[in-house]
Amino acid sequence: MVEGETIDTASLDGYVPFDSERQQAYIDAGYWRNITFHDVVDRHAEEIPDYTALVGPHRELTYAELAANSRRIAAYFVGELGLRPNERVVLQLPNCTEFLEAFVACSRVGVIPVMVLPRHRSAEANHVVDLTDARAYVVDYGRYSSGFDFVGLADDVRSSHESLEHLIAVTDGETSSVDGCDAFAEMRDERWVDKYGDEVSKTDVDPSKPGVMLLSGGTTGLPKAIPRTHNEYVFQWERMADAADVRDDWVAFPGVPIGHNASLNCIVGAALWAGATVAVEPELKPDALMAFIERVGGNYTLPMPTQILDILEHPDLDQYDLSSLEVLVSGGQKVPPRVVEEAVDRWNVGFCNIFGMAEGPLICTRPGDDVKVQANTVGRPIAPEADEIRIVETDRETEVPPGEAGELAVRGPGYFTGYFRNEKENTENFSDDGWFFTEDVLARRDDGNLEVYGRIKDTIIRGGENIYAPGIEDELVEHSKIANAALIGMPDDRLGERPAAFVELTDDATELPLKDVSSFLEERGIAVFKRPEYLEILESLPRTEVGKIEKQALKDRIVDAESK
Known part of the structure; x- marks a missing residue:
């Protein structure tokens, strides 16, 4: 050198x-x-x-x-x-x-x-x-x-x-x-x-x-x-610190592994930019996290939605002092509105409902937003004056009008420029002028806040009709007997796919017929073609280390069952 x-x-x-x-x-x-x-x-x-x-x-x-x-x-x-x-x-x-x-x-x-x-x-x-x-x-x-x-x-x-x-x-x-x-x-x-x-x-x-x-x-x-x-990462550290109003006297701690962009960028990076304290705990189960918050006086954290729900439903929750919490950030998968509302009500926190990708897109609600905005949208880009965002139709050129769902495309100072040594992916998902097509389905409301519908690959196509799984999952968990739900596409020779639901029941529920689920969704105004045509109750849905539901495991389960 x-x-x-x-x-x-x-x-x-x-x-x-x-x-x-x-x-x-x-x-x-x-x-x-x-x-x-x-x-x-x-x-x-x-x-x-x-x-x-x-x-x-x-x-x-x-x-x-x-x-x-x-x-x-x-x-x-x-x-x-x-x-x-x-x-x-x-x-x-x-x-x-x-x-x-x-x-x-x-x-x-x-x-x-x-x-x-x-x-x-x-x-x-x-x-x-x-x-x-x-x-x-x-x-x-x-x-x-x-x-x-x-x-x-x-x-x-x-x-x-x-x-x-x-x-x-x-x-x-x-x-x-x-x-x-x-x-x-x-x-x-x-x-x-x-x-x-x-x-x-x-x-x-x-x-x-x-x-x-x-x-x-x-x-x-x-x-x-x-x-x-x-440059692009420090830019996002600064803007995330501003969006969440991170203060230098806060203790920030990641609730998922630091190697995830969500932790390294939104929590660790934002805290380092602000000159705050970063607290780290290897054990990420509810008891350890609650004890950790109490011990360090944690103010700012990012748990997965399932982690928040596990804490809210923990039998010993009242034994821990979590009063130091100021702002919760959560995402990685769609955050059920009731989880946001319960967390805000219980701890009087600001909630940053976030949509983010390691590739760069970073969109979130702000701690001062109305709780209905925090619960039902993912807010705005962290740098609205700098982040270029378009929502486009399947041709990846025509922008959809406000309120309609389409693919999110991004370009700007906080976004990456290409996968490493992966020419195929770069050719498929980048335009010649630098727009990255995320394969995520979002819609922009009239108030400027964005709603997430899921991945394009998470879209179930039944007889030519699109069904965005996260929206139906949000409806399912409102059922009094359903604690968690996942909707996937079940292969069908005639229609291409049919919606299939896998659910965890609440502690006091023992059974749930498919017809009851259909009636419930009908009462909530859900179209017939979007309602599950298959229902399976599981003791627990398969999840990754950070709490994301592993839908591929559920699809494999369907395929295995049909092959027998």
């Missing part, structure tokens, strides 16, 4: 950069501040050095300590591991202080962290390392109670990929090293700065280049890699 070295996108094969004209326009308009992730931390380290930046199960760090530790780790990265700008490092860690120390360290030397989630296993891990040619892999080893051998997983992946040279283990503090791994704690030693600090300081990280790679969500298939630049 030489003095003045900059990141060269030409060496990042498969990355689609912003064109120079758009970059300059965003800078001139003040949307892009041309600062990196570590610049955000360093600003606070200078202005409020003793203010608490991170709180975890075992440690607390001030902003000055976070900045210092990340410099030491960065020095270890370049000096001992030989990592260079544009190279990738997999982070597969629970919510912990080490995650953010490593994240900021990567920023300092232009290394791109790749967000592999704790729930990912061999198929996803091998795919991501193969896709990104990652050179290092950071995992937990016994410091947090995961119940899984992540070192073994990473070691197996390493044996199959020549690019993957280094494993880094976060240990319990008593174990100084793990065979075949670098110990995370040893990277925090000041001697690395003494030895390699000049190499770190000479690295000129370009904020208009990728600073993180997120993974696409969903419940089927292998994830796509989503590069996000420092």
